[in-house]
Amino acid sequence: MGQDMARRDLVRDRFDRAAGYERAATVQRVAAQRLFEKLQDRLGERKPVRILELGCGTGFLTEKLRRAWPEAEIVATDIAPHMLERARQRAGEAICYRVMDAANPDISGPFDLICGNLVFQWLEQPQEAMETLEGLLAPAGxxxxSTLMQGTFQEWRHACAMEAEGSGTPDYPSTIQIQRWQVPLLSGMWDSEACVQTFDNGRAFLRHLKETGASLPRAGYHPMSSAALMRSLARFEAQGSVITWRLAYGCFAKAPRAGVFVTGTDTGVGKTFVSACLVKAWSALYWKPLQSGLAEEAGDTPTILSLTHCNPVDCLPPAGAFQAPLSPEAAARAEGVSIDPASLTLRMQAPERPMVVEGAGGLMVPATDTVMMCDLAAQWGLPVVLVARSGLGTLNHTLLSLEALRRRGIAVAGVVLNGPPNEENRETIADKGQVRILAEIPFQPDVSAKSVEQIAAQLPSWAEVSDTSR
Known part of the structure; x- marks a missing residue:
């Protein structure tokens, strides 16, 4: 901890002394604009009421936030007091400026938007920081x-590689490392881009690092000799004095309400039984948005009522119910009707109480002629509980389903395995899928209210599932 604090103080001092930041920070301006566009897309039409900015620097992003949402309460923070003063001069007095370490935010939420431009590369524990910040987000926050990633300053590192000391530039995180900076219950994903900047010569590049406060070498680095530095500069200039910046952007959203979206690796895998167990364990609401196959069965909503003995008002009516045992889209078409996408809005009754939303079939089942079940999961923003078989064939189905969810930036609360316990499959899914196994449910010869009650007693509580620090 002492070493972390000492380095934090060094970072603060470098930025406090970065008098040339405004003139030199070209890429920082580009990153601020890109991040602002991405957070605007993520917010959509919503206007944030309360905003927290981390590492505001001289206010490139702060100014954009103020102009976009002049009525919002904006708290702009930075570890360097002099940077905050420059941000004040740029963005004005209508903002609350505060000295704060992004790694240890001593501030009370909730916030509708928390953002930080090119600050996370300076944090020792970025994953832990994200988990802390998640706790400060309002529902749907x-x-x-944005952060620097591996490949940044690669030309300078190559020019220095022949010297014993090498380059002192930080070891920025790789794509794989950044992709693992995730909070399980936040939906969203990281993407990246490269920016190329040309300097007059090598010394201009080193001066740029100093002017922007980014000249602090990685921990434990011993500066190279003057002769080695001259040779490195010559090699860098022979390559054209070009520098590549690799930038990663992450936009994540908290679920708009408490609850999960239950889906399966395929039809008949046990989604309704698992949904019943979750409803019982959490005293949750239940909603089956689209129901088909009513010509052959009563439907999942009556089944949940029978298995859980919950209050009927806690089982919300489907948005669409159809006779044919087909996908919702095909079943609706067979009846000569179409499903109105406007009816498929997330129900917000008692938002602080968990709601179990059960999908139809698997992730790639058509809900309408233009929307798949996975699209609904993404639209609603609820973390997914994936129900899978425990035995032969489950690895491919389960890992493919998890990959499909992650590619769409859909949060995964965990996997429930149905069937005889299989330790090998359990460990493989947890490891390769980077996912929590919420429960292993043995085969139930008698699916009844009693068996639901027994399994529900073994499931993690809603507090345990929604605790992102686990």
């Missing part, structure tokens, strides 16, 4: 970040 957005966390938007």
């Amino acid at each position: 957005v966390l938007a970040l």
Whole structure:
């Protein structure tokens, strides 16, 4: 901890002394604009009421936030007091400016938007920082970040590689490392881009680092000799004095309400039984948005009522119910009707109480002629509980389903395995899928209210599932 604090103080001092930041920070301006566009897309039409900015620097992003949402309460923070004063001069007095370490935010939420431009590369524990910030988000709140990643300054590192000391530039995180900076219950994903900047010569590049406060070498680095530095500068200039910046952007959103979206790796895998167990364990609301196959069965909503003995008002009516045992889209078409996408809005009754939303079939089942079940999961923003078989064939189905969810930036609360316990499959899914196994449910010869009650007693509580620090 002492070493972390000492380095934090060094970072603060470098930025406090970065008098040339405004003139030199070209890429920082580009990153601020890109991040602002991405967070705007994530917010959509919503206007944030309360905003927290981390590492505001001289206010490139702060100014954009103020102009976009002049009525919002904006708290702009930075570890360097002099940077805050420059931000004040740029963005004006209508903002609350505060000295704060992004790694240890001593501030009370909730915030509708938390954002930070090119600050996370300076944090020792970025994953832990994200988990802390998640706790400060309001329902449906957005966390938007940018950071430098592996490949930044690669030309300078190559020019220095022949010297014993090498380059002192930090070891920025790789794509794989950044992709793992995730909070399980936040939906969203990281993407990246490269920016290329040409300098007059090598010394101009080193001066640029100093002017922007980014000249602090990685921990434990011993500066190279003057002769080695001259040779490195010559090699860098022979390559054209070009520098590549690799930038990663992450935009994540908190669920708009408490609850999960239950889906399966395929039809008949046990979604309704698992949904019943979750409803019982959490005293949750239940909603089956689209129901088909009513010509052959009563439907999942009556089944949940029978298995859980919950209050009928806690089982919300479907948005669409159809006779044919087909996908909702095909079943509706067979009846000569179409499903109105406007009816498929997330129900917000008692938003602080968990709601179990059960999908139809698997992720790639058509809900309408233009929307798949996975699209609904993404639209609603609820973390997914994936129900899978425990035995032979489950690895491919389960890992493919998890990949499909992650590619769409859909949060995954965990996997429930149905069937005889299989330790090998359990460990493989947890490891390769980077996912929590919420429960293993053995085969139930008698699916009844009693068996639901027994399994529900073994499931993690809603507090345990919604605790992102686990």
